[in-house]
Structures are given as structure tokens and as C-alpha cells.
């Protein structure tokens with residue numbers, strides 16, 4: 001096993017392995033022909049070219065240098081498809097897509113074909129299957145012939161399984177079904193078999209009315225989408241309990257709060273938003289796509305009179321460059337389907353977010369599960385959000401408002417905007433490995449662990465802040481590290497000072513309520529949605545999960561996904577024991 005040391009550009013050996021294995025360009029024989037610096041340069045140069053669309057004399061070299069500086073400095077990273085494809089022939093740069101699934105063979109199989117094309121280019125997709133007529137409905141002259149939405153999800157999954165994203169990974173999909181669909185009970189248990197739909201996250205879309213009925217224990221109606229007829233009455237509490245029970249068993253389905261999402265729909269004139277994408281972070285209209293980019297909060301600190309503090313001046317300079325970068329991406333993107341290009345260029349949604357929040361907290365000595373963390377989350381996200389919206393407003397003056405601005409909420413507020421929405425918090429599954437920080441807004445998984453994502457290759461990772469503190473305070477030794485790898489019980493090791501144990505709190509030791517509070521703090525300043533998993537210990541009960549679903553709704557989240565430890569077979573990271 002190798003240990004973590006820093007390499008040029010601040011890349012860890014693990015980051016370098018991920019880049020070598022999946023991102024750096026290769027020749028026809030498979031030999032790597034690009035350095036990480038070369039990759040970052042390729043991306044910065046390609047994205048800067050868009051400046052010429054607005055100003056024929058633009059100094060694209062200077063803009064490219066600015067983009068390169070923030071990317072190579074690991075201060076901001078664009079989503080994986082941009083790193084992979086910018087400046088290449090493939091050229092598809094967005095991570096998130098939404099495809100409509102209408103109730104006709106022709107159109108629903110268009111969705112299957114588009115799925116293949118999007119996955120091939122590295123994107124993930126959100127679907128809503130609520131418009132598909134229920135299983136067993138009449139088709140043409142034939143009674144009892146419709147396969148129904150759950151069968152269609154399996155067809156889409158077949159296409160998705162067939163394609164590996166540009167040979168690098170399997171795409172993530174999110175499927176939403178409205179709780180009023182007649183096949184809802186089948187949908188809730190669609191992932192009961194652990195081998196089924198492994199790259200699909202299922203969520204049930206629930207309205208405020210449904211949640212009120214759950215509280216009252218009242219009934220509600222299932223409605224056939226093809227006839228608009230009420231076909232059956234179910235008890236809302238019973239359905240909610242089935243969702244909870246299945247989520248307790250397998251982590252799926254999650255919930256999507258449809259009224260909350262549509263409260264923040266920036267373009268209501270274009271229709272209601274019905275689904276969220278791949279990992280839940282982006283709520284969009286049919287055919288929209290979005291490129292994400294994440295600010296590395298671990299690098300947004302400064303030393304102020306011997307104390308670390310958030311470097312708001314640095315953030316203030318960084319955010320407009322990141323917004324400009326993401327707006328440029330829309331212009332140079334090679335979209336997989338013309339309808340996606342039209343919808344995306346009409347609203348120009350971008351998804352600027354953060355990663356490394358836990359690393360920032362650790363450096364500041366703030367436990368993740370504390371009110372100070374909530375205050376910091378709100379303060380930082382409010383700053384980033386207001387600066388990003390300001391930057392989009394400035395871009396609108398320079399380049400014009402997004403084409404669907406008329407009828408948008410921005411028009412009614414009288415604020416010119418280049419992008420219908422600006423902020424999204426992505427999972428940053430791979431980006432966080434490249435930047436060497438905790439993913440998105442998640443707490444750390446462990447202070448010391450073995451990462452096993454690279455096809456059997458194991459790499460010991462010691463959290464660098466933990467190692468630094470442990471050395472400074474004299475409790476770093478080989479035996480402790482080996483014991484922490486064997487069991488993730490840092491909280492129980494009495495030789496580690498209590499303040500250190502509190503600051504290095506791991507995901508499994510953060511109570512579900514604190515997970516939700518942190519997610520809600522970020523959501524309050526995120527105009528799109530927030531990707532987050534709420535971890536439960538293995539011995540959590542169905543009541544615990546029901547309580548957190550209700551809390552998520554009351555705290556104003558747009559959706560929620562839970563994970564009870566060991567309820568699924570594979571976990572991407574492992575210590576021998578996650579208790």
C-alpha cells in the first residue's frame with residue numbers, strides 16, 4: 001500500500017491515478033499523451049474560445065490564462081465531461097440532462113436512443129415516467145397490453161447498461177414517478193432486487209397536498225395519466241410507510257418535493273419541473289442540460305493574524321470567473337441531440353457549487369455537527385450565490401439575457417440575468433478525488449481509509465489535516481493508523497484529544513438530523529438543488545427514516561436520499577468497519 005504525498009500542482013497520487021486511468025488523452029495504442037497540466041490547459045483554451053462569439057477582438061489568451069489559473073490551482077473544477085471532452089472532437093461538456101418520456105412507443109423509444117447518446121458522452125439523466133399509461137392498460141384495439149412505466153425503466157436501463165460513458169464510467173440516472181400514478185406501489189419496490197437498476201436512483205414525487213394527507217392519515221386518488229380518470233383510492237400514510245420501508249431496506253426510493261421545486265422554477269412559463277437529474281442535484285425541464293462546476297472550499301482560507309479565516313476576497317474574485325467559464329461552456333458544447341441544444345440555450349442554466357466543505361470546517365476547527373457549521377454553511381453559500389447572481393447579471397449586460405427571460409421570475413423582479421439559474425451543489429464524486437478533498441458538502445468518510453475504486457488497486461489515504469494535527473500534538477504513530485484502518489472508531493480512541501475527535505467526526509457519526517440541517521442550510525442559498533446522502537446507522541428503524549423524511553420536507557429541502565449502512569452491497573470506500 002502506498003501512502004499519500006503531495007505531487008506537482010498539488011495533486012495527490014490518487015488524483016493522478018484517476019486522471020491517468022480515466023481523463024488524460026491517449027493515443028491509438030493506449031499510451032497516455034497528456035499531462036494533467038496539459039489537460040487543464042486544453043480545457044481552459046477550449047472554453048475561452050467562446051469569448052469570440054461576443055467580441056471578435058477578445059483576448060482569448062488572457063481569459064484562458066485566468067481559467068487555467070483557477071483550474072490548475074484546484075480552486076475550481078468543471079464537471080467530468082468538460083475535463084474529458086473540452087477541446088476534443090467529442091466535445092460534449094455537460095453532466096446533467098433531463099429527457100421527457102411521453103406515452104407513445106415512438107417518443108418513449110426516442111428517450112432510449114437519447115439515453116445511449118448522452119451516456120456515451122459522459123452525462124447522467126433524469127426521467128419522469130408518470131406520463132406512461134399504467135401496466136395492463138389498453139393499447140389501440142388491444143386490451144391489457146401496455147407494459148407500464150416500470151417495464152419501460154428496465155428498457156432504458158438496458159440501453160444504459162450497454163453503453164459505458166466514453167469508456168470511462170457508467171452513467172447515473174434518476175427516475176421519478178408521481179405518487180398519484182396507478183403503478184406507484186410497483187415503482188416503490190422496483191429496486192428491491194439488489195441486482196436491478198444499479199445505476200438508477202428512484203424517487204417518488206410528492207406534493208404538499210400528499211404530505212398533508214400523510215400527516216392526517218387521509219386517502220388520496222391514483223389518476224390514470226392517459227385518461228385523467230381517478231382509478232383508485234389509497235391511504236397516504238400507507239404509501240408513505242411503504243416508501244420508508246423500501247428506503248430502509250435498500251436506500252431507494254428517495255423523495256422529491258414537487259411543489260418546493262416548482263416554487264423555485266425560474267421559468268414557470270415554460271412548464272412545471274417534473275424531475276431531477278442523475279444524483280438529484282439539478283431540477284430541470286425536458287431536454288435541458290447543465291454543466292456543473294465546483295469551488296474547492298478547502299482552498300478558500302487565509303491566515304489572518306495567525307488564525308485561519310474564510311478568504312472572501314479570493315472568493316469574490318473567483319466566482320465571476322467560474323460563472324463566465326460555465327456560461328462559455330454552453331456556447332462551445334457539442335450537444336448530443338438538437339432538442340437539447342435548443343432547450344439548454346434557451347434558459348442557459350449553469351450549476352456552480354462547492355466541494356471540500358468538511359475540509360474547510362476541519363481547518364477552522366469546527367465540527368460538522370454543530371451550529372457553527374450551519375452558520376458557516378449559510379454565510380459561505382449566501383456569499384457565493386449572491387456573487388454568482390451578480391456575475392450573471394453583469395454577463396447579461398455584456399451578452400444579453402437568456403432567450404427565455406420573458407415570463408421568467410427574473411423578468412418579474414426586473415433583474416437582467418444571463419442564466420435562469422446559477423447554483424447547484426453536485427456530488428463531486430470524481431472531482432473531489434482530483435482536488436483531494438471531501439466530496440460536495442458531505443462530512444469526511446474516515447480520517448484514515450483504504451480507497452479501492454481503481455479496479456483492485458488499493459491506496460491508503462490519511463486525511464492530511466489529521467496527519468498534521470496528530471504529528472503536531474504528538475499522537476501520530478503507525479499503530480494508531482493501522483488500528484484506524486482496521487476500525488473506523490476514531491471517536492472511541494482515548495489517546496486522541498477530545499477536540500480533535502469532535503472535529504474529525506465521520507459521516508456515520510453525524511446524526512441524520514445534522515445531515516439534514518446542513519443540507520437545508522446550503523439549500524437556502526442554492527437556486528437549484530443540493531446533492532446529499534443522509535447516512536443512517538445499520539440499526540436505524542423505519543420510524544427514524546420516516547422522521548427524517550418529514551424533517552427534510554419541513555426544512556424546505558427539494559428532495560432527500562437516505563442510506564442505511566450496509567443496506568446495499570457495494571460501498572465505494574471502505575475501512576474494515578464503518579461503525
Ligand code: CDP
Pocket residue numbers: 078079080081095096097122123124125169170171172173277278279280281292426427428429430431432
Ligand atoms: O465529480 P464528477 O464531475 O465526475 O461528477 P459528480 O459531481 O459526482 O456527478 C455530477 C453528475 O454527473 C451526476 O448528477 C450525473 O448526472 C453525472 N454522473 C454520471 O452520469 N455518471 C457517473 N458515474 C457520475 C456522475
